[in-house]
Amino acid sequence: MKKTKQLFTLQRYFAGLVSAMTLLMAGCSNDEDVSLREKSIIYCSEGSPESFNPQTVTSGTTIDAIANQLYNRLITFNSEDNSIIPAIAKSWHVTRDGKKVTFYLRKDIRFHHTDYFTPTRNLNADDVLFSFNRILDPKNPYHQVVSGNFPYFQNVNFTGLVENIEKINDYTVRISLNYPDASFLAHLASTYSVILSKEYADQLSRTGDEKLIDQLPIGTGPYKFKEYRTGSLIRYYQHEHYWQKTNNATQVVFDITTNNSGRLAKLLAGECDIVAYPIAHKKIQEFPDVMLESVTALNVAYLGFNTAKPPFNDKKVRQAVAHAVNKQAIIDAVYFGRAEQAKSVLPQSSWAYDKTLTEHEYDPALARALLIDAGYPDGLTIDVWAMPVQRAYNPDALTMAKLIQSDLQQIGITVNIVSYEWVTFLRKLSRGEHQSVLLGWSADHPDPDNFFSPLLSCASAETGSNRAFWCNQAFDEILSEALSTTNPNQRKAFYRQAMAIVKDEIPLLPIAHSKRYQAKANYITGKSLDAFGGVNLSRVNKQIVGEQ
């Protein structure tokens, strides 16, 4: 605390000096006792937001800055166990066939009162209808202002899933589905499904300023929009009528600092309270005034085998490779020991994770035997594609490929490492030109289906996100059965079966679940980082520095 305190003391000294001068000159001082710094939270973020409405974006930087700060959803995830909990909807009911979901809304939720909008009523069913109809109805003028571009909702086929949405009364909304889908609630709880103000939309329509809905936001979240200076800062004020308990900060500022070392310097000099994606973790731990926070993000880095081509159409070869890869060495070298070794595609923090699951042990002798058994006594040569970019789940695919190369060398497999420019890489990958590939997946919400369906279902083998081109009817049936029930225990049982099949068949070898990092000054208490869906600053508090 010493340094930060020094900075504050020095500022006080200056302020004192200046106030004394003013007192002499003007005979009065309007300085307040508590400094503004102590009542504000400064979050140094890594980039600028693209929009102020989560419905229209997927970039993590934008979601971090806006979603939890400005808006609420009908339902949300519990930050402890990722279960679904009430938010704007105080309760909900799903019919037995899973095709109708009724939400009962809270009555005391107020919209932001800003200099560009004054709400006259509390949130009601009309706002919920407006927010979703904007996405569902191509004729809605607000659908048109972004040319119908709602990327998350398009990815999950939201319009195909939702049959209609109706208002039962002012505080009850019913959504009917075309078919039951257990991940539907997770879509509504994800950071994308925010509730906007219909009254504000009507006001904008009257002046023909529909576009402003995504630029000058009005929501019900803990903070309200004050100003955005391109590439420089975002300023939010506290929402004084927020329906939940929030922290003591009167304003929250996102100080956009794209330079990694600049962000670190600002943290160490006490200019940022929290910084996103810190570098030099070891250095941070040497400083007593700051601390490193981490959360296991819901993602997976894997080695995918193209099961449609030799030699990986042979299960024994896949098993041989699975036993030959030393995952611990990869975790140490590529993630500097800061990732979780993956036993399945599903991370341990997922509720459907099977703790009894065993993994393919690192066993070169067994691997060698399997390879001979598969008919390759003299070894073979394979290609491993390594992606050319950094991702949260895999910071260095090339190093990972080199480690795998030396592991496989020991059992007689020669590895050629292949890489292309990212766009070319993805294009060739979706055409299935690879033999094996180092890639990964980050989940949008904690529903386990978000890991299995996009990565391993027969449908995704056609659309391209299933890089193993693996299609197993039994597995697909289990997935659809898991989606058609809402009973968590039943679903868990289904996903256990699914994981067992994947473990046996090894269309891909899960390697690691990486963590997401954030560094903060130690006068900040509370946890703002979620496993997915970004940061939530209303949960952190700033202790007044001067009193420590």
Place this chain on the structure above:
Amino acid sequence: MLVFTLRRLNLFVFTLFLLTVLSFSLSFMFPGDPLVNISGEVNPTPTRLAELAEIYSKDQGLISQYFTYIGNIFSGEFGVSMVTDLSLLDTILSLLPATIELSLVALFIAMVFGIPLGFIAAIKHRKNSDNVILSIAMVGYSLPVFWVGLMAIQLFSIELGWFPSAGQISPVYEIESRYGILIIDILLSESTYKWQAFSDATLHLILPASVVALAPATIFVRLARTAMLEVLETPYIRAAKAKGLSFAQVVYSHAIRNALIMIVRHIGLQFANLITIAMITEVIFSWPGIGRWLIESIYQRDYTAIQVGLLVLSSFIFVVHILSDFLYAALNPLARGKKYGS
């Protein structure tokens, strides 16, 4: 004085002419369509392209295109940035004051420390203090500014925690921009936290301004020393001494004033150097000035911004040169006879 003024104005107009020719020709030298380079509109529709061709007189000869360009500049039509689409005039107007603020404070620091030290060195000519001051000045002049900047952040921001490491003011303070000069804007603002903001801005300013000041200060040391030594050798000083005045009286009442006049001339010359140092310092300290913006524009190949930025910055430096020349001439009648600007 009239001839002097006319000559300086002539120089001013001619230099500006050369600068605009250079800036204008850049749009042809940069890769891509000159029309896009000069207007900054990257993806114009065919209709808009036709409009732009008319605005910039593309269908006429080069000479009239040049005059249209000059006309646009004088009417404040600088075009838009190729990267951000924002008006370049607005951007420059919001950034230039920050650079001026930094440079002026740095110049002030350099003079306050450099000139007295130089005088002391001259008065203690060839004594220990003279040698020490000269050595320090030499070392200070030799250190590269980016290194000094980073070391200053490491020591004063991170290790000691005395000063902030980046920016012009903590983002928690909301200051309405009126004149662009932050300190003045703060003093005019009606915020409850005005004085907190003022002290915060002052703290932000001290470190970068001192870093910018280092090199000019060492130059002022040497200039002041030479000037003072020259003055001390002049007949009127000897005459004053012969009158029976003490050395201190001679220095205070005669030497300092005359030595200062000689230094004023060099302040203008130092200004270009100072701006160059300020540009690098702005990058290191994330100072929201025109230098940092220009360097970023070069990185991002924002050709329109580079053209306009160079034109504005060099004109600004030139204006300061001319002004300091006038100031010198006003203080020293002998200089008015000189025909050419320095």
